[in-house]
Amino acid sequence: MKTPKKILIIEDEKTLARALELKLTLGGYEATLAFNGEDGIKLLDKGSYDLILLDLIMPKMDGFTVLTILKAKKIKTPVLVLTNLSQQNDIKHAKKFGAEEFFIKSNTPIGTIVNRVTELLS
Amino acid sequence: MNPLEHKKTILVVEDERPLVQAIQTKLEKNNFIVVTARTVDQAIDYLENIKKIDAIWLDHYLPGEKTGLDFVAYLKNPKGAWSTIPIFIVSNTASSTNVRSYLRLGVSKYCIKADHRLDQIVEDVKTFLLHPEK
Amino acid sequence: MTSTAYKLKVLAKEKENTRRKLVITARKLAATAKKLAVIAREKESARRKLVVTAKKLKSLYETLEKKVFDRTKDLEQIRAKSDAILTSIGDGLVVVDKAGKISYINKSFEEMLGWKAKEIIGKSMVQIVPREDLHGVKVSFKERILTQVLSGQKFVADLTNPFYYIRKDKSRFPTSSIVAPVNLEGKIVGAVEVFRDITKEKEIDKAKTEFVSLASHQLRTPLSTVSWYSEMLLAGDAGRVTPSQKKYLEEIYTGNQRMVDLVNTLLDVSRIELGTFIVEKKPTDIVKLVQSVINEQKPQINEKKIRFTSSCVNKLPLIKADPKLLRMVIQNLLSNAVKYTPDCGKIGLQLSLHKDRKSVYIQISDTGYGIPKNQQNKIFTKLFRADNVIGKDTEGTGLGLYIAKSIVEQAGGELWFESNENKGSTFHVRLPLYQSKKKNGYQRSFLTSL
Numbered sequence: 001m002k003t004p005k006k007i008l009i010i011e012d013e014k015t016l017a018r019a020l021e022l023k024l025t026l027g028g029y030e031a032t033l034a035f036n037g038e039d040g041i042k043l044l045d046k047g048s049y050d051l052i053l054l055d056l057i058m059p060k061m062d063g064f065t066v067l068t069i070l071k072a073k074k075i076k077t078p079v080l081v082l083t084n085l086s087q088q089n090d091i092k093h094a095k096k097f098g099a100e101e102f103f104i105k106s107n108t109p110i111g112t113i114v115n116r117v118t119e120l121l122s
Numbered sequence: 123m124n125p126l127e128h129k130k131t132i133l134v135v136e137d138e139r140p141l142v143q144a145i146q147t148k149l150e151k152n153n154f155i156v157v158t159a160r161t162v163d164q165a166i167d168y169l170e171n172i173k174k175i176d177a178i179w180l181d182h183y184l185p186g187e188k189t190g191l192d193f194v195a196y197l198k199n200p201k202g203a204w205s206t207i208p209i210f211i212v213s214n215t216a217s218s219t220n221v222r223s224y225l226r227l228g229v230s231k232y233c234i235k236a237d238h239r240l241d242q243i244v245e246d247v248k249t250f251l252l253h254p255e256k
Numbered sequence: 257m258t259s260t261a262y263k264l265k266v267l268a269k270e271k272e273n274t275r276r277k278l279v280i281t282a283r284k285l286a287a288t289a290k291k292l293a294v295i296a297r298e299k300e301s302a303r304r305k306l307v308v309t310a311k312k313l314k315s316l317y318e319t320l321e322k323k324v325f326d327r328t329k330d331l332e333q334i335r336a337k338s339d340a341i342l343t344s345i346g347d348g349l350v351v352v353d354k355a356g357k358i359s360y361i362n363k364s365f366e367e368m369l370g371w372k373a374k375e376i377i378g379k380s381m382v383q384i385v386p387r388e389d390l391h392g393v394k395v396s397f398k399e400r401i402l403t404q405v406l407s408g409q410k411f412v413a414d415l416t417n418p419f420y421y422i423r424k425d426k427s428r429f430p431t432s433s434i435v436a437p438v439n440l441e442g443k444i445v446g447a448v449e450v451f452r453d454i455t456k457e458k459e460i461d462k463a464k465t466e467f468v469s470l471a472s473h474q475l476r477t478p479l480s481t482v483s484w485y486s487e488m489l490l491a492g493d494a495g496r497v498t499p500s501q502k503k504y505l506e507e508i509y510t511g512n513q514r515m516v517d518l519v520n521t522l523l524d525v526s527r528i529e530l531g532t533f534i535v536e537k538k539p540t541d542i543v544k545l546v547q548s549v550i551n552e553q554k555p556q557i558n559e560k561k562i563r564f565t566s567s568c569v570n571k572l573p574l575i576k577a578d579p580k581l582l583r584m585v586i587q588n589l590l591s592n593a594v595k596y597t598p599d600c601g602k603i604g605l606q607l608s609l610h611k612d613r614k615s616v617y618i619q620i621s622d623t624g625y626g627i628p629k630n631q632q633n634k635i636f637t638k639l640f641r642a643d644n645v646i647g648k649d650t651e652g653t654g655l656g657l658y659i660a661k662s663i664v665e666q667a668g669g670e671l672w673f674e675s676n677e678n679k680g681s682t683f684h685v686r687l688p689l690y691q692s693k694k695k696n697g698y699q700r701s702f703l704t705s706l
Binding site: 013015016019022023026084085086087088089105106107109110111 | 473476477479480481483484485487488491493516519520523527532534536
């Protein structure tokens with residue numbers, strides 16, 4: 001039996017984080033949750049993941065900082081940014097910091113996000 | 123339910139389709155016979171053709187030129203046959219001018235949709251019809 | 257004896273003659289004396305009359321003098337009052353003559369602009385107080401409202417264009433002004449301008465817009481929650497869903513989508529207002545874009561049995577524009593045409609090179625409800641929906657045309673329309689091909705100047 005791929009979800013809104021966890025688990029993935037950037041980085045130090053879903057605006061440490069740290073630590077795990085910011089310059093910023101892709105949560109069905117995860121990991 | 127129990131007929135005047143369906147379903151579950159209309163003209167049409175309407179559930183903003191207020195003014199004409207039908211305004215407009223006008227015309231109750239659960243509004247309507255002197 | 261008697265007789269005759277002459281003379285004298293007496297009497301009477309007249313004149317003079325004195329005092333009071341009023345008008349006031357030269361300024365003018373009356377009376381208002389737009393582009397003499405008003409042109413204020421007055425010390429402030437001609441016997445003899453510093457109002461406006469932006473961002477979280485969970489329920493992720501459950505869930509999902517769209521629109525509007533709407537221009541194929549928007553609207557068009565005709569040229573030069581924004585404009589105009597045309601109506605879309613050969617021209621016409629004449633000047637303002645359609649369609653936000661106009665104008669183009677109630681409307685767009693107003697464009701603020 002194939003070991004399920006591991007997805008790290010770093011999102012401070014618990015209901016949304018749980019929705020992602022549910023959907024990903026149904027899709028056969030193993031999902032782990034962190035509710036701020038700091039906890040997310042701690043988890044990354046302890047283990048490795050196949051993909052990261054990252055919110056940008058979070059307390060304690062925001063998504064941009066996380067991206068910077070990932071770059072500094074040379075962690076190559078693909079990152080999908082999920083946020084409700086939607087300005088063009090936010091998108092550019094995130095991509096410059098190393099995000100693979102950028103989704104606006106309220107404009108994107110959760111199914112689409114999970115499909116993209118599947119595409120990236122196949 | 124006692125089969126001999128008289129079901130009341132309620133005329134629902136509301137143009138937002140999803141809301142009409144929800145209101146109709148809820149009222150039917152509560153033992154009402156429901157007739158729905160989208161405009162004031164349609165509502166007046168039904169009143170003239172259906173013998174007994176026991177209550178009216180009315181929204182304020184409706185398609186066409188007439189608003190709920192025009193409808194209530196028409197109904198409350200003392201010479202007309204409908205001036206005693208209890209009227210419940212269920213609307214999202216909270217303008218105090220409108221509320222005052224409706225109350226002055228003699229509606230039984232004014233409810234703001236977004237502030238209440240549907241089942242609560244239906245309960246209020248049922249209670250009022252059972253004890254109209256309240 | 258005879259000679260003596262003769263001499264006596266002659267003497268007597270002479271004396272008699274003399275006596276008679278004397279009598280005549282006496283009589284004449286008497287008559288003259290009488291005449292003189294009459295004359296004297298008349299003169300006396302005249303003299304008396306003169307004395308009376310003189311007295312009357314004196315008293316009249318004294319009355320008049322008092323009246324003049326009082327009247328002068330009144331006028332001084334009135335003048336002091338109007339001076340006090342003019343001075344205490346918080347707004348700046350300037351009166352110019354036919355040639356545009358300043359004849360009066362009030363205290364507020366002095367305070368707001370830093371000029372003293374004696375420095376600028378007699379000088380040209382337009383020269384002393386330059387006017388410029390948000391970006392520092394000066395308004396030319398010809399374009400100044402004062403110039404236009406003095407030459408008898410009717411001036412209609414463009415409420416969406418804020419402008420600034422420059423002080424003596426070269427600093428500037430945002431202004432709102434009203435200019436009116438002074439008419440005397442049918443001729444324009446000057447003009448009066450009243451203006452205000454609207455810095456405070458603009459700050460309040462900005463705060464409001466920032467609030468909308470903040471609230472909209474915060475709304476996105478619960479909207480995402482409802483959206484995703486109802487999506488998952490619909491997908492059966494929490495178990496099988498009965499057909500009627502599916503219906504209810506779809507209503508939730510659709511209703512929520514409407515909120516999401518509204519929040520997105522509010523965010524766009526607040527960005528346009530704050531000037532933070534970032535525009536990313538790239539060479540865009542407008543023909544493809546228009547086709548794509550038409551295809552999007554096809555289901556609605558077919559459902560309403562609308563006869564749609566389009567005449568688009570096959571190829572047009574690429575436009576340097578932000579495709580996302582351009583799409584919004586065309587979507588808004590076409591969806592409006594579809595929304596506000598009753599079943600079985602007609603809609604026509606035309607896309608071609610503009611006759612000036614430097615721009616693209618788009619025309620969308622419909623046989624719909626039209627816009628009532630007395631509401632046409634508000635159609636591009638925020639949240640405005642004409643009375644004749646509010647009742648027919650409750651879904652419009654009233655923000656689409658405001659956004660469309662902002663986008664088109666930022667791109668250096670124009671958006672205009674004609675409409676007749678119950679006959680239909682025709683909207684026109686002109687978009688320049690090559691020029692781009694701002695390269696790394698921050699969009700102009702479109703805060704109103706009031």
